[in-house]
Amino acid sequence: MTTEPAIRPDAAGLASPEWGGFDMARTRGRGWPDVRRSFTTAVRLGWQMEANWTDPVLFFIYSVAKPLASALILVVMLDVISGGAKPEYRAFVVVGSALWSFVLSGVSGLAWMILDDRERYRMLKYIYVSPSDFLAVVFGRGVARIGVGAMGAAITLAIGVVFLNVPFDVSRIDWPILVTVMTLGVGSILAIALLLAAICMQTRQESWSYPEAAAGALFLVSGVVFPLSVLPLPVQALGLLTPLTWWVEGVRLALFPGGLTAIGGPGSLFTELTGTAGPGAAMIVLVLLATGAMATLGALAVFRASDRRAKDRGLLDQTTGS
Numbered sequence: 001m002t003t004e005p006a007i008r009p010d011a012a013g014l015a016s017p018e019w020g021g022f023d024m025a026r027t028r029g030r031g032w033p034d035v036r037r038s039f040t041t042a043v044r045l046g047w048q049m050e051a052n053w054t055d056p057v058l059f060f061i062y063s064v065a066k067p068l069a070s071a072l073i074l075v076v077m078l079d080v081i082s083g084g085a086k087p088e089y090r091a092f093v094v095v096g097s098a099l100w101s102f103v104l105s106g107v108s109g110l111a112w113m114i115l116d117d118r119e120r121y122r123m124l125k126y127i128y129v130s131p132s133d134f135l136a137v138v139f140g141r142g143v144a145r146i147g148v149g150a151m152g153a154a155i156t157l158a159i160g161v162v163f164l165n166v167p168f169d170v171s172r173i174d175w176p177i178l179v180t181v182m183t184l185g186v187g188s189i190l191a192i193a194l195l196l197a198a199i200c201m202q203t204r205q206e207s208w209s210y211p212e213a214a215a216g217a218l219f220l221v222s223g224v225v226f227p228l229s230v231l232p233l234p235v236q237a238l239g240l241l242t243p244l245t246w247w248v249e250g251v252r253l254a255l256f257p258g259g260l261t262a263i264g265g266p267g268s269l270f271t272e273l274t275g276t277a278g279p280g281a282a283m284i285v286l287v288l289l290a291t292g293a294m295a296t297l298g299a300l301a302v303f304r305a306s307d308r309r310a311k312d313r314g315l316l317d318q319t320t321g322s
Contacts, residue, residue, distance in 0.1 A: 042140025
């Protein structure tokens with residue numbers, strides 16, 4: 001007759017992690033290193049999903065065709081209407097059109113990530129319960145699409161300089177302002193995209209069109225291809241509260257110092273309020289920082305609320321036929 005060994009209430013008796021036991025720390029994660037790993041993995045996954053459906057040459061053409069065609073159409077319309085008398089507007093239109101490819105790609109990236117993984121691949125529920133931080137995964141997938149938009153923006157600017165005679169001098173670029181406003185601007189784009197992703201978690205069939213609809217509405221009030229002064233005063237006020245307006249203005253100021261402004265000028269609300277013809281670099285950075293911070297905080301609050309509601313009502317694993 002054999003006797004079973006007594007249970008010892010110590011690490012060795014309970015099987016410590018070194019011997020194959022359960023480590024509670026693993027369920028809590030390792031904080032920032034895990035978030036960083038989740039983000040980088042999501043960026044790589046998003047890029048592969050965007051780019052691996054065809055050969056690199058065709059993907060490159062597909063990525064730059066839409067923003068380039070939009071810019072060329074606007075430039076031709078401008079030249080026909082003005083009779084070639086306003087060549088300074090070319091840089092204004094080309095820069096605005098190029099930058100808007102960032103907005104289209106970024107805004108649609110996060111929302112379509114939610115819809116793709118819930119409706120098409122039906123993987124959203126598995127991503128949500130995985131050890132990866134859900135918000136980091138969402139942002140990572142969105143950043144991958146912004147990379148696609150960056151290619152379109154760069155090619156559009158290059159075509160404008162080489163073939164459309166847009167005056168451009170690399171030595172006159174204000175690099176500190178350019179880097180600052182681009183960083184803050186991309187953050188603002190991701191904030192708006194996160195807000196749309198939160199909305200898409202709650203909606204159904206028509207959700208695929210929400211990102212482009214939102215980008216189209218922002219296109220009208222952000223001074224992308226025409227100054228805000230042509231709009232009614234209430235719409236101008238809305239445009240001044242939009243971080244994208246200040247982002248586009250800051251990039252124009254950094255690339256083409258002394259060029260046309262979309263915010264100030266005769267008949268603009270900005271000039272009536274401040275008495276100046278246009279905003280300076282310091283004002284652009286400060287207002288962009290303030291409006292971007294408000295957009296980010298608001299988007300995070302809405303996303304957390306939408307996240308809780310989707311989890312409570314089972315929307316993460318529910319396909320809607322869209």
